[in-house]
Amino acid sequence: MPPEKTVPLAQLAPQKLSTKQAEALNHALARFSGEPGGLLPLLHAVQHALGFIPRAAVPLIADAFKLSRAEVHGVISYYPHLREQPHGQTLIQICRAESCQSRGSDALLAHAEVALGCKVHETTADGCVTLEPVYCLGLCAQSPALMVNEVEAHAHLTPVKLDALLQDLKSKPALVLMDKAQEAIKAGVEAVRIYVPRDAAALAVGADAVARALTEECAVRGLPVELVRNGSRGLLWLEALVEVETAQGRVAYGPVSAADVPGLLDAGLLQGLPHALCHGLTEQIPYLASQERLTFARVGVIDPLSLADYAAHGGWQGLQAAATMAAETIVQQVLDSGLRGRGGAAFPAGIKWKTVAAAAGSQKYIACNADEGDSGTFADRLLMEGDPFCLIEGMAIAALAVGATQGYIYVRSEYPHAIATLKEAIARASAAGWLGGNVAGSGRAFYLQVRKGAGSYVCGEETAMLESIEGKRGIVRAKPPLPAIEGLFGQPTVINNVITLATVPVILAKGAAFYQGFGMGRSRGTLPFQIAGNIARGGLVEKAFGLSLRALVEDFGGGTATGRPVKAIQVGGPLGSYVAPADWDDPLDYETYAAKGNVVGHGGLVVHDDAANMARLARYAMEFCAIESCGKCTPCRIGSTRGVEVIDRITTNQGAAHAANVALLESLCDTMEGGSMCAMGGMTPYPVRSALTHYPQDFGIESAPAAMPV
Numbered sequence: 001m002p003p004e005k006t007v008p009l010a011q012l013a014p015q016k017l018s019t020k021q022a023e024a025l026n027h028a029l030a031r032f033s034g035e036p037g038g039l040l041p042l043l044h045a046v047q048h049a050l051g052f053i054p055r056a057a058v059p060l061i062a063d064a065f066k067l068s069r070a071e072v073h074g075v076i077s078y079y080p081h082l083r084e085q086p087h088g089q090t091l092i093q094i095c096r097a098e099s100c101q102s103r104g105s106d107a108l109l110a111h112a113e114v115a116l117g118c119k120v121h122e123t124t125a126d127g128c129v130t131l132e133p134v135y136c137l138g139l140c141a142q143s144p145a146l147m148v149n150e151v152e153a154h155a156h157l158t159p160v161k162l163d164a165l166l167q168d169l170k171s172k173p174a175l176v177l178m179d180k181a182q183e184a185i186k187a188g189v190e191a192v193r194i195y196v197p198r199d200a201a202a203l204a205v206g207a208d209a210v211a212r213a214l215t216e217e218c219a220v221r222g223l224p225v226e227l228v229r230n231g232s233r234g235l236l237w238l239e240a241l242v243e244v245e246t247a248q249g250r251v252a253y254g255p256v257s258a259a260d261v262p263g264l265l266d267a268g269l270l271q272g273l274p275h276a277l278c279h280g281l282t283e284q285i286p287y288l289a290s291q292e293r294l295t296f297a298r299v300g301v302i303d304p305l306s307l308a309d310y311a312a313h314g315g316w317q318g319l320q321a322a323a324t325m326a327a328e329t330i331v332q333q334v335l336d337s338g339l340r341g342r343g344g345a346a347f348p349a350g351i352k353w354k355t356v357a358a359a360a361g362s363q364k365y366i367a368c369n370a371d372e373g374d375s376g377t378f379a380d381r382l383l384m385e386g387d388p389f390c391l392i393e394g395m396a397i398a399a400l401a402v403g404a405t406q407g408y409i410y411v412r413s414e415y416p417h418a419i420a421t422l423k424e425a426i427a428r429a430s431a432a433g434w435l436g437g438n439v440a441g442s443g444r445a446f447y448l449q450v451r452k453g454a455g456s457y458v459c460g461e462e463t464a465m466l467e468s469i470e471g472k473r474g475i476v477r478a479k480p481p482l483p484a485i486e487g488l489f490g491q492p493t494v495i496n497n498v499i500t501l502a503t504v505p506v507i508l509a510k511g512a513a514f515y516q517g518f519g520m521g522r523s524r525g526t527l528p529f530q531i532a533g534n535i536a537r538g539g540l541v542e543k544a545f546g547l548s549l550r551a552l553v554e555d556f557g558g559g560t561a562t563g564r565p566v567k568a569i570q571v572g573g574p575l576g577s578y579v580a581p582a583d584w585d586d587p588l589d590y591e592t593y594a595a596k597g598n599v600v601g602h603g604g605l606v607v608h609d610d611a612a613n614m615a616r617l618a619r620y621a622m623e624f625c626a627i628e629s630c631g632k633c634t635p636c637r638i639g640s641t642r643g644v645e646v647i648d649r650i651t652t653n654q655g656a657a658h659a660a661n662v663a664l665l666e667s668l669c670d671t672m673e674g675g676s677m678c679a680m681g682g683m684t685p686y687p688v689r690s691a692l693t694h695y696p697q698d699f700g701i702e703s704a705p706a707a708m709p710v
Contacts, residue, residue: 016054016056017054017056017057020050021050021054021056021057024045024046024049024050025046025054025057025060025061027045027049028042028045028046028049029042029060029061029064031045032045033064033065036470036489037451037469037470037471037489038065038471039061039065039067039072039075039471039472040075040079040451040452040454040468040469040471041451041452041471042061043061043075043076043082043454044082044413044452044454047082047083050086051086051087052083052084052085052086052087053076053082053083053084054084055084058072058073058076065471074473075471075472075473078456078473078474079453079454079455079456079473079474080454080455080456081150081413081453081454081455082454082455087123087130087132088123088124088127088128088129088130089127089128089129090128090129090130090148090149090169091129091130091132091148091149091150092112092129092130092131092132092146092147092148093132093133093134093137093146093147093150094108094109094112094131094132094133094134094144094145094146095133095134095135095136095137095139095143095144095145095146095147096109096133096134096135097135097136097137097140097375097376097574098375098376098533098570098574098606098617098620099136099140099141099143099375099376099532099533099606100140100143100144100145100375101617101620102143102533102534102606102607102608102609102612103143103144103533103534103561104144105143105144105145107159108144108146108157108158108159108162109131109133111159111162112131112162112166113131115162115163115166116129116131116166118131119131120132120133128169128170129166129169134146134147134414134455135373135375135457135624135627135628136373136374136375136414137153137200137414138200138372138377138378138381138414138415139153139155139200139201139204139378140375140376140377140378140530140532140533140538140604140606141201141236141237141378141530141531141532141535141538141539142155142156142201142204142205142236142237142239142538143155143156143532143533144156144157145157145204146162147414148165148169150413150414150416151416151417152203153200153203153204154204155201155204155205156205191223191224191225191226192223192224192225192226192244192245192270193225193226193228193244193245194214194225194226194227194228194242194243194244194245194269194270195228195229195230195242195243195244195245195250196210196211196214196227196228196229196230196240196242197229197230197231197232197233197239197240197241197300197386198211198229198230198231198304198385198417199231199232199381199382199385199386199417200381200385200415200417200418201232201236201239201378201381201382202232202239202240202241203417204239205239205240205255206240206257206258207239207240209257209258210240210242210256210257210258210260210261211227211229212258213258213259213261214227214242214261215227217261217262217265218265218270221265223265223270225270228303229303230243230300230301230302230303230304230386231299231300231302231304231382231385231386231387232299232300232382232385232386233282233288233299233300234296234299234300234382234539234540234541235254235285235287235288235537235539236538236539236540237255237536237537237538237539238252238254238255238279239254239255240254240255240256240257241253241254241255241256242254242256242264242269243282244269244270244271244272246271246272248272248281249281249282249283250281250282250283251272251278251279251280251281251282252278252279252280252281252282252285253269253275253277253278253279254277254279255277256277260277263275264277287537287539287541287556291541291542291543292518292526292542292543292544293526293542294503294506294515294518294525294526294542295383295390295499295502295503295506295526295528295542296379296382296383296386296387296528296540296542297313297314297506298310298313298314298315298386298387298390299382299383299386299387300386301313302387304385304386304387304388304389304421304425305388305421305424305425305428307389307428307429307432310387310389310390314509315389315390315393315505316389316393316434316440317505317508317509318393318394318397318504318505318506318507318508318509319393319396319397319400319434319439319440319505319508320440321508321509322396322397322400322401322440322442322508323400323439323440323441323442324442325400327357327400327401327402327403328357330353330397330400330401330508331350331353331354331357331401331402332350333507333508333511333512334349334350334353334401334504334507334512335348335350335351335353335354335512336350336512336513336516337350337507337512337515337516337524337525338512338515338516338519338522338524338525339500339503339504339507339515339524339525340500340522340523340524340590341496341497341500342497342498342499342500342503342527342528342602342603343369343460343496343497343499343500343602344374344497344572344573344599344601344602344679346523346590346600349496349500349504352484352494352495352496353398353401353402353494355482355484355485355492356402356404356484356492356493356494357401357402357403359484359485359492360492361491361492362491363405363406363489363491364402364403364404364405364491364492364493364494365404365406365407365408365487365488365489365491365492365493365494366395366398366399366402366404366406366407366408366446366493366494366496366501367407367408367410367462367465367466367469367483367487367488367493367494367495368391368395368407368408368409368410368495368496368497368498368501369410369460369462369465369495369496369497369498370384370409370410370411370412370415370418370497370498371410371411371412371453371457371459371460371465372412372415372460372497372498372602373412373414373457373460374460374572374573374574374575374576374601374602374604375532375573375574375604375606376530376532376533376570376573376604376605376606377530377573377601377602377603377604378530378532378540378604379498379499379528379530379540379602379603379604380418380497380498380499380602381415381418382528382540383498383499383502383528384411384415384418384421384422384498385417385418385421387502388421388422388425389425389429389434390502390505391409391422391498391501391502392425392426392429392434392435392448393434393504393505394500394501394502394503394504394505395407395409395446395448395501396434396435396439396440396446396448397504397505397508398494398496398501398504399439399444399446400439400442400444400446402492402494404446404494405444405445405446405447406446406447406448406449407446407447407448407449408448408449408450408451408469408488409422409448409449409450409451410451410453410459410465410468410469411450411451411452411453412453412455412459413452413453413454413455414455419450419452422450423450426448426449426450429448430447430448435447435448451468451469453468454468456468456474456628456630457624457628457680458474458476458628458629458630458678458680459474461476461678461679461680462483462495463476463477463479463483463678464476464477464630464678465495466483466487466488466493466495469488470488470489473630474630475630475631475632476630476632476633476677476678476680478677483495497602499527499528499602503515503525518544518545519544519545519546519589520544520545520546520587520589521545521589521591522589522590522591523545523546523589523590523591524545525544525545526542526543526544526545527542527543527545527588527600527603528540528541528542528603529541529542529543529552529588529603529604529605530602530603530604530605531552531553531556531557531605531607532604532605532606532607533570533605533606533607533608534560534561534562534607534608534609534612535553535557535558535559535560535561535607536557536558536559536560536561537556537557537558538557539556541556545587545588545589545590546587546588546589547587547588548584548585548586548587548588549569549571549579549583549584549585549586549588549605550584550585552588552605553566553569553584553605553607557607560607560609562609562611564609564610564611565609565610566607566608566609566610567608567609567610567611567612567614567695568607568608568612568614568617568691568694568695569584569605569606569607569608570605570606570608570687571593571598571599571600571601571604571605572598572599572600572601572602572604572605572686573601573602573604574621574624574687575599575601575621575679575680575683575684575686575687576598576599576601576604576683576686576687577597577598577599577686577687577689577690578614578617578687578690578691578694578695579598579690580596580690580693580694581694583596583598588600597686597689597690598686598690599683599686613698614691614694614695614698614699615647615650615651615691615695615698615699615700616698617687617691618647618687618688618691618692618699619643619644619647619648619651621684621687621688621691622640622641622643622644622647622684622688623640623644624684625639625640625643625680625681625684626640626641626643626644628680629680629681630680632677633675633676633677633681634675635671635672635674635675635676635681636672636676636677636678636680636681636682636684637681639668639671639672639675639676639681640672640681640684642668643665643668643669643672643684643688646661646664646665646668647665647688649661650662650665650699650700651699651700654700658700662692662699662701665688665692666689666692669685669688669689670685672684672685673685
């Protein structure tokens with residue numbers, strides 16, 4: 001807890017702040033003004049209480065944190081999800097990321113503007129609805145998606161479904177708060193055990209309504225059931241996926257809606273009997289049976305917040321082993337496993353840990369980067385919502401290895417359910433002694449907090465994330481110094497992403513050699529690949545490195561949702577390349593992809609059918625960079641803006657001007673790639689160049705080979 005201190009009272013400015021505003025500000029100041037990096041949590045707290053951050057609060061906040069008013073205002077204005085003016089009674093955010101674009105989100109946004117009678121970033125005349133774009137909700141396999149009041153997600157949207165949603169919002173109070181996410185955490189009576197996921201992907205397609213219908217219908221029929229709210233198995237095209245525990249194993253039904261429940265019970269759901277929605281034993285579904293689930297072994301299997309469930313399925317074994325080891329032995333296990341960072345850069349995790357362990361510092365930190373903002377990626381969210389103790393265990397092991405006593409999980413604000421789940425999991429793990437002053441009986445301390453982001457994509461870059469945790473604008477730092485030497489609050493810091501840290505427990509529990517047994521070359525272990533966009537069977541597939549892109553899209557994904565040929569596949573998020581069709585059979589590993597100028601990244605891929613316009617997608621890559629750039633370096637800030645202009649000229653001009661603009665775009669990509677401080681500007685040329693190279697006809701250059709059927 002922060003030390004007690006005198007804070008400036010908002011009552012000093014009664015003429016500027018209302019009583020409610022003053023009370024909210026005072027409460028937030030008392031809670032956060034003494035906490036390191038407490039500015040961003042304070043701003044979130046004020047906005048949560050009031051719906052916005054009053055201008056009149058800025059001087060008092062500045063005084064409390066010993067900052068200038070300009071610095072405080074700079075933080076508020078930097079983050080897209082902080083606001084100084086209230087939005088309408090209902091805030092609707094429609095996703096514009098590539099996955100949602102592949103399924104018509106731009107047309108959906110245009111339809112919303114007409115239906116509401118207001119433009120994007122505007123509020124309807126009656127003050128009821130504010131319409132905004134958002135750049136990825138992590139529902140990429142269920143696109144297009146939107147969020148209501150920053151907590152209630154809806155997926156598989158169409159104009160007709162959107163109209164129905166808008167009508168529903170008009171007919172009832174638009175009160176959708178975090179309590180909804182907390183309610184979904186609690187469950188349970190007895191008898192036949194039924195599993196209904198409570199992660200965001202399932203909630204977005206009506207899992208809460210299914211759970212209510214099951215509870216109510218079984219009560220009416222006198223059927224005793226125990227309802228468990230698990231995480232999603234990752235078969236997202238089957239959500240809401242209901243599972244029933246039988247003597248033979250769990251039997252799966254999906255996709256289930258609330259209207260299906262009476263018929264399912266009539267057919268013998270509780271006995272696992274056949275039905276049109278039945279897929280047999282869950283573990284035998286081909287999509288699951290052919291995976292190698294190491295990191296995701298428990299996701300969808302357990303109650304995410306049950307300590308007993310977690311332990312019964314192998315949880316805490318890695319931490320218990322680490323608690324008896326010397327720190328250098330833990331580090332060596334991670335080095336020997338070959339584990340590389342799963343956040344995109346693929347840097348060996350053990351080398352980072354070894355560097356931090358050897359660094360001098362009065363305080364060391366573990367920082368988990370859960371700012372999963374790439375279109376096509378949702379593995380972090382699935383794990384945080386479906387197996388949060390696994391991440392906590394991995395971070396505690398890292399702390400024992402390097403001598404850190406404080407950790408932070410930086411979670412994007414678009415993930416309210418993950419934030420709620422993690423906070424509850426940390427509280428339960430702390431009460432059980434897995435965190436706190438005596439971690440797993442080791443005699444060593446490790447404390448953990450969740451820090452909520454505020455909508456800045458560039459905060460996925462490690463140094464920008466550190467700035468944000470410190471309560472500043474998420475501006476990229478120059479390197480050196482490396483964060484491992486001088487990171488959070490100037491101290492040695494391990495920075496890994498969710499999947500990297502969540503993979504550590506299985507390595508410590510089963511040994512480095514076990515993990516080395518998966519993968520190929522220098523790409524060891526498994527990676528949770530995420531299949532999204534225009535795809536028939538979108539979801540998560542954990543496989544050892546070495547399978548092909550075609551196998552993921554065809555064998556697991558089932559081709560496009562439209563049934564049309566696959567035209568393009570982007571791998572590695574919005575900064576990843578569109579992989580050449582000729583390379584779709586290459587093994588997916590870091591070195592093979594790097595040799596051809598591609599990136600595996602976080603394992604996300606977005607599929608587009610042959611209706612996609614690649615020039616338009618290249619333009620979006622530049623537009624996205626211009627919107628999300630932190631602004632620190634000129635090649636990124638200005639280059640992306642010029643990139644949009646040049647692509648517009650390429651698609652409208654012909655002749656000599658056309659050729660000159662194509663050459664200019666190539667030159668601009670060279671400048672951005674070579675001159676940008678971080679991957680935001682440095683990798684934006686990847687999708688642009690690959691689109692230009694592999695699909696030149698979309699830029700008016702020449703004919704190219706037809707799309708390859710899948």
